Amino acid sequence: MLLRSKRAFVCVSYLAKNIFCKKLFVYQMTVGNLEVDPSLIGKRSLATCTSPPTARRAKKPKLKKYKAKKVDPTSPLGVLQFEIDYLLREQNLKREDVCNDVSAILNDTSTVDGVVAKMYHRIVDKVKILKLSSNGDGLAIIENPVEKNKKQVVIVPFGLPGDLVNIKVFKTHPHHVESDLLSVTTPSSMRNDELISCNYFGKCSGCQFQFLEYDKQLELKRTTIQQAYKYFAPRLIEEGILPDIGSTFGSPLQFNYRTKLTPHFDVPRKVKTLEAIPALGFGQKGRPAWRAEASRCGGKGSILDIEECPIGTEIINKGMKNERKRFENEFTKYKKGATILLREDTTVLDSSKDTASQLKSDGSTDNEGNLTHIETENSESGQKLSKTCVTNTRQIVTEYIDGYTFQFSAGEFFQNNNSILPLVTKYVRENLRIPNSGPDDEHNLIDAYCGSGLFSICSSKGVNKVIGVEISADSVSFAERNAKANGIENCKFIVGKAEKLFESIDIPNDRTSVILDPPRKGCDDLFLKQLADYYPAKVVYISCNVHSQARDVEYFLKSTDRGKDYKVESIRGFDFFPQTHHVESVCVLSRK
Numbered sequence: 216m217l218l219r220s221k222r223a224f225v226c227v228s229y230l231a232k233n234i235f236c237k238k239l240f241v242y243q244m245t246v247g248n249l250e251v252d253p254s255l256i257g258k259r260s261l262a263t264c265t266s267p268p269t270a271r272r273a274k275k276p277k278l279k280k281y282k283a284k285k286v287d288p289t290s291p292l293g294v295l296q297f298e299i300d301y302l303l304r305e306q307n308l309k310r311e312d313v314c315n316d317v318s319a320i321l322n323d324t325s326t327v328d329g330v331v332a333k334m335y336h337r338i339v340d341k342v343k344i345l346k347l348s349s350n351g352d353g354l355a356i357i358e359n360p361v362e363k364n365k366k367q368v369v370i371v372p373f374g375l376p377g378d379l380v381n382i383k384v385f386k387t388h389p390h391h392v393e394s395d396l397l398s399v400t401t402p403s404s405m406r407n408d409e410l411i412s413c414n415y416f417g418k419c420s421g422c423q424f425q426f427l428e429y430d431k432q433l434e435l436k437r438t439t440i441q442q443a444y445k446y447f448a449p450r451l452i453e454e455g456i457l458p459d460i461g462s463t464f465g466s467p468l469q470f471n472y473r474t475k476l477t478p479h480f481d482v483p484r485k486v487k488t489l490e491a492i493p494a495l496g497f498g499q500k501g502r503p504a505w506r507a508e509a510s511r512c513g514g515k516g517s518i519l520d521i522e523e524c525p526i527g528t529e530i531i532n533k534g535m536k537n538e539r540k541r542f543e544n545e546f547t548k549y550k551k552g553a554t555i556l557l558r559e560d561t562t563v564l565d566s567s568k569d570t571a572s573q574l575k576s577d578g579s580t581d582n583e584g585n586l587t588h589i590e591t592e593n594s595e596s597g598q599k600l601s602k603t604c605v606t607n608t609r610q611i612v613t614e615y616i617d618g619y620t621f622q623f624s625a626g627e628f629f630q631n632n633n634s635i636l637p638l639v640t641k642y643v644r645e646n647l648r649i650p651n652s653g654p655d656d657e658h659n660l661i662d663a664y665c666g667s668g669l670f671s672i673c674s675s676k677g678v679n680k681v682i683g684v685e686i687s688a689d690s691v692s693f694a695e696r697n698a699k700a701n702g703i704e705n706c707k708f709i710v711g712k713a714e715k716l717f718e719s720i721d722i723p724n725d726r727t728s729v730i731l732d733p734p735r736k737g738c739d740d741l742f743l744k745q746l747a748d749y750y751p752a753k754v755v756y757i758s759c760n761v762h763s764q765a766r767d768v769e770y771f772l773k774s775t776d777r778g779k780d781y782k783v784e785s786i787r788g789f790d791f792f793p794q795t796h797h798v799e800s801v802c803v804l805s806r807k
């Protein structure tokens with residue numbers, strides 16, 4: 216009866232060192248209005264029982280232990296730890312003020328379904344969003360529902376600083392909780408929901424910023440870079456040796472720019488044959504309720520069923536439509552989940568010839584088996600172009616950038632927003648110049664992490680020698696082919712880890728600039744040490760993870776033998792991914 220009325224007697228067994236002296240405390244609690252001795256919670260887990268304790272010696276319950284996963288500090292979860300610390304400092308709080316009793320939730324063996332979890336995972340009204348994380352989520356401070364002297368740091372996706380919101384907390388971590396945004400009661404001055412152009416925005420994990428004016432997005436990305444250097448290059452900040460972070464370069468296209476999308480689907484384990492078509496699209500971000508439009512779309516699973524993506528290019532969206540149709544007919548063949556590749560492929564058309572005869576034979580086809588293509592024009596050169604959508608990872612894709620032709624395997628790395636690439640390659644080229652050099656002075660380039668040769672080739676004019684190094688043999692073979700196809704003879708490419716470069720380097724360091732464009736995890740210390748020993752005239756470091764870039768720049772300047780001889784000339788962001796939180800950062804280093 217008591218249980219029905221949502222009242223339970225919760226026994227908190229306080230497992231002190233001396234088990235014989237174990238005291239059993241009985242606390243009466245009401246779900247959502249708990250009266251418990253807070254000093255007990257947090258020390259041991261809560262165990263519930265429906266009958267009063269007897270004199271018999273209770274069996275020592277096995278407690279589940281919370282195991283924190285090791286995270287790379289420059290990964291989103293790692294960066295969040297810095298963001299929490301900074302937020303706490305601003306709010307005059309300490310880590311211990313916001314720690315959650317995760318083991319109490321883990322060991323919630325209540326017969327009244329998850330009593331402890333229910334206390335933590337509740338609706339909270341009128342939450343003021345204080346900050347934005349680098350992941351594009353709102354951050355706020357709320358009361359701890361169990362330990363009344365404590366608070367909680369809460370992550371609110373789609374919450375903007377200044378918003379007053381209602382949320383539902385659904386997951387507890389040691390020093391933060393996750394929530395869904397239920398409604399915005401008072402909007403932030405930054406928020407303009409009328410700008411949202413996608414039905415799935417607010418539910419899909421792809422975009423975070425569609426409700427922001429573009430200038431505001433660029434400003435926020437600059438803040439992300441500033442914060443990243445604060446967290447990961449504190450010595451450089453303390454010494455005041457970093458330049459102001461420049462304004463972020465915008466993307467010429469703010470929608471329809473992504474030349475690659477990878478929708479996916481899941482097949483539940485143990486299902487032998489699928490009976491209904493699974494959702495095909497992108498990951499869902501929690502269970503938000505703040506946008507009625509989004510709530511109606513995409514289904515309820517962890518993968519949203521997505522028909523169209525406004526940041527994808529036109530041909531990618533056509534390809535997505537074709538592949539969804541094909542999936543409708545073929546889904547029963549799949550035993551496991553999979554990812555579908557959609558990659559834009561471009562052909563320059565000879566206007567004197569028939570278009571159909573110039574199209575490549577492979578690519579996404581419509582219901583009737585006809586290759587789907589669109590015809591368009593290069594706004595700069597006026598060339599007629601045909602676009603198709605490639606779905607086979609091994610197929611060769613062509614892109615035209617800066618007047619050069621690039622080919623690569625559809626499944627290998629290539630930048631995803633070709634509208635911004637001419638701006639980026641120009642900026643990199645200009646910043647590679649060695650100060651006080653004349654046009655006839657020797658100038659060489661090293662392109663570490665060169666992929667299929669984008670920066671090597673776009674910077675090769677007027678340069679004596681370019682050496683690219685790249686771990687993927689496939690990408691290197693394309694880099695070689697691309698140099699040849701563009702009539703470039705001064706580029707040489709090496710397969711291997713970036714540091715392999717220094718094994719047999721034959722170009723003078725004083726006349727050499729280095730391009731670094733590593734993957735998200737950044738450069739290895741070994742590579743940075745060898746780079747400093749090589750002592751190049753300039754370094755241009757391009758990064759898709761400004762946090763690992765900041766860490767590497769501090770390491771290079773402060774922990775390598777010759778790093779102290781360098782200064783940071785400039786740091787600027789490039790917005791490769793409008794509407795999302797991502798930002799690319801370019802840092803230029805030169806000798807003092």
Ligand SMILES: C[S@@+](CC[C@H](N)C(=O)[O-])C[C@H]1O[C@@H](n2cnc3c(N)ncnc32)[C@H](O)[C@@H]1O
Nearest residue numbers: 628664665666669685686687712713732733734
């Ligand atoms: C961000 S991509 C840049 C590629 C190229 N600069 C571009 O813009 O197309 C990073 C590249 O580094 C390569 N890579 C990853 N780890 C590497 C390593 N240890 N040494 C050399 N290359 C590596 C990847 O295969 C990938 O092509």
